[in-house]
Amino acid sequence: MNYIIDKEWLLKNLNDSHVRIVDCSFSLADSNKGRQEYEKNHIPGASYFDLEKDLSGEVSEHGGRHPLPNIEKFIDKLELAGIDENTTVISYDQGEGAFAARFWWLLQYLGHEKVYVLDGGLKGWNEGNYPVTSDVPTFNKATFKPKINHDLLASMEEVRTVSGGQDSKSILIDSREERRYLGLEEPIDKKAGRIPGAINKPWFEGLNSGYYKQAEDQKHRFTDIKPENEIIVYCGSGVTAAPNYLALKAAGFQKVKLYLGSFSDWISYQENEIE
Template sequence: MNYIIDKEWLLKNFKDPHVRIVDCSFSLADPKKGRQEYDQNHIPGASYFDLEKDLSGEIGEHGGRHPLPNLHEFIEKLEQAGINESTTVIAYDQGEGAFAARFWWLLQYLGNEKVFVLDGGFKGWNEGDYPVTSEVPAFNKAAFKPNINHDLLASMEEVRSVSDGQDSNKILIDSREERRYLGLEEPIDKKAGRIPGAINKPWFEGLDAGFYKPAEVQKQRFSGINPSNEIIVYCGSGVTAAPNYLALKAAGFEKVKLYLGSFSDWISYPENKIE
């Protein structure tokens, strides 16, 4: 199934009372920037979800730099935005792709399969000279009944079994840029390198100026992977792996999991090896 929506579809449907829009604008370099951009201008009807305040939990010894959020609090925020488990939801960011994909994955994990990512994000929307507003919407509170899809989330122990060669039917994909994958540089995490056995498919190679490349191109990117294998994607903290997850689904891969804690969680266990 294609979970990527174009701006023309959203332009026709953004006033539909059954559609909800979520702005996930964020900057890792300036955590306040996303909210400021939303307050200045956003797609009419869009609610704002912050990567660190809403889409991630508190950082602990394990779990990585952007751990799974408190699901009770996240669901409460969804309900306040008028979103339940069957609402059609369109998520976008400023065009980077990663933050909207993170939200998309979280809603999929909670059991909402009618969540999509806006291709090109807010940048693409603006290029179409489509309507924007600074008005913050208010909705009647919804009742979200989660149905957790555990098959979407890979645990550290599962990743370790793949890395150790105990589970040869699974593939590990490192979504970071090549220099970090090779351990030549590490600007964020305390250790450099990769999870042993992982192959490198940089997440940004699946996009072109914020727009996802066609499904046939995505299939070509992952052509060396057997579709019958289970795939586990990771990055530094589970954010930029999400666009790769989405690209794999668009390419027709069914068995895909996200290692949410990713490399920052992996290195929090001293016994885990680094390649």
């Protein structure tokens, strides 16, 4: 199934009342930057969802740096943006891909079937000289009826089982860059290394200048994984693993889960080993 929408399609359907657009622009280095950039320029009709305020919950001892948001609050925000379970929703960011994919995964988790990521993000949209605005839209509040798909979310206990070798049919994928995977450097988390047994598939290798590679190219990235394998993807805090999750689904893999807490959650348990 195709989860990617091109800018030409969005331009053509910009005024469709059944389509909602979500701007997920964010900077991990400056948490206010995404909102500021949205207020300057965004795709007409786009609502803004903040990674830390809307797409993540409160940070605590466990759960990682970007834990699952409070579902009731997240649904309320969706409803205020005029989104119900039948709305076609397009998410985008500045072109990095990870923040839009995080939103996409969350809606998939809520059982929403008509959610897509804008290929190339705002950068690609601007390259096409397509319209932008600073106007903040308002919508009539919708009613969103979730059908939570728990099969998309891997728990720490599941990851521990796979890591320990008790589940030989499952694969752990570390989505971070190779140097962090190898434990050679760790710019964010308190410990360096990886979850034992994980293989490395850096998330950005599934994109080319913000555009997702074609399904055949994604399949080539994952040729060492059997289609019948159950796959759990993780990264540092469950954000950059989302593009890998999307890429795996685009490549035809059916049994894919996201370990949302990821490495930052794993290391919060003193008994968990690090490789």
